[in-house]
Ligand SMILES: Nc1ncnc2c1ncn2[C@@H]1O[C@H](COP(=O)(O)OP(=O)(O)O)[C@@H](O)[C@H]1O
């Protein structure tokens with residue numbers, strides 16, 4: 001007999017319906033799976049057989065052919081175990097056929113018939129939105145899938161459980177979405193800016209960076225608190241909208257990074273790739289394309305600590321995502337696109353030993369070593385970073401200060417106001433923040449008065465700034481003015497923005 005079952009496969013961060021046909025004919029016992037399956041699916045034969053037997057069903061004798069269609073989509077992973085098992089049970093007359101076509105089945109099977117969680121629950125549920133199909137999901141993934149309105153998600157835990165449900169013996173109620181997750185409430189971040197003592201300049205720069213969505217690099221000796229500051233940056237960026245949350249969750253979901261039994265991600269991601277990371281792990285790719293760190297950081301922060309230690313080709317790979325806000329991965333028969341809008345935060349020491357700018361410790365690096373170290377980060381990457389700051393060692397006086405600094409929430413409120421001003425300004429320009437202004441938009445929105453122009457001219461000629469930082473200073477000045485709620489950029493704003501160009505001042509070389 002022939003049975004037809006629906007399942008789904010993820011391609012990038014989208015999902016497509018997959019039809020699984022199971023045909024059982026008389027002949028020598030044999031199982032054949034066709035339709036571009038990967039190794040994990042071929043192994044599914046043995047898992048399904050054991051799971052069926054251990055769930056007290058009969059494993060049919062004869063020749064079983066399983067076809068996964070459409071066959072031009074490469075299918076990977078063990079999430080087809082459950083639909084294949086259901087197909088075999090239906091084709092051998094052990095499960096009721098009548099309403100099989102209304103359901104989409106997802107789930108890996110353990111040998112004892114238990115259903116294990118899968119990857120990509122949210123994109124799969126979203127792809128079913130207008131299909132009138134109901135979703136059978138491992139209970140660990142059901143909360144994530146149930147967020148999608150208009151798709152009924154039934155949480156299941158064993159093969160026996162599913163078959164009794166289909167046969168009308170057990171009833172399972174569809175899971176209702178976690179409403180709290182869909183509300184706009186502010187999510188709590190564990191780390192708070194008030195933990196950082198002193199470092200007022202650095203904190204101010206972080207606030208500006210967050211307000212204008214500017215990328216930022218911190219230079220300072222070890223232990224000065226660079227990592228500490230970076231970790232707290234997500235907490236001062238305004239909360240994610242539901243759309244942003246869904247998009248970020250989809251990316252984490254296809255990588256299997258959503259904690260079990262939890263629903264969507266509501267706090268901005270913070271990713272810290274190690275400096276030994278490969279370009280694929282950073283940017284994404286692979287034979288079945290998977291998102292990289294730049295996409296896992298989508299709508300959040302990507303922190304590259306010890307920037308000069310990263311491989312050069314890895315840093316080169318950051319260009320496209322920084323420029324376009326997405327990564328494209330092309331394969332012979334497919335092309336996928338992973339969104340990658342993130343704030344880039346980099347940290348580095350001023351020299352290989354780290355103590356060049358430290359007044360207390362002596363630096364033992366030769367000028368040659370320092371030159372070589374600094375040159376590793378020059379060029380295209382630095383070109384995408386608007387704000388450079390020095391983070392000096394914390395003073396004992398500041399560290400021992402018992403009064404706590406400003407809370408993240410207070411800073412976030414100011415940032416939100418500045419971002420709202422930008423949203424209104426750019427409503428017809430398809431961008432949302434000052435950092436994204438093109439050459440033309442900078443000319444339109446960053447008009448300078450006479451004193452500001454003079455100041456900038458002096459900076460460019462006398463401090464040895466290159467022409468390429470001209471627009472960056474203007475963009476940052478715009479953000480500083482927005483934080484103050486000022487319509488026009490004044491010389492105060494420009495002079496502060498000039499301060500945030502440490503690396504252009506060639507101070508170390
Ligand atoms: N401004 C600060 N306020 C409070 N603690 C600090 C500060 N700066 C550094 N520390 C302490 O020093 C530790 C090391 O800081 P870290 O952020 O790792 O420095 P870096 O990344 O610059 O090497 C932190 O975990 C924290 O305990």
Ligand SMILES: [Mg+2]
Nearest residue numbers: 223226227305
């Ligand atoms: Mg550090």
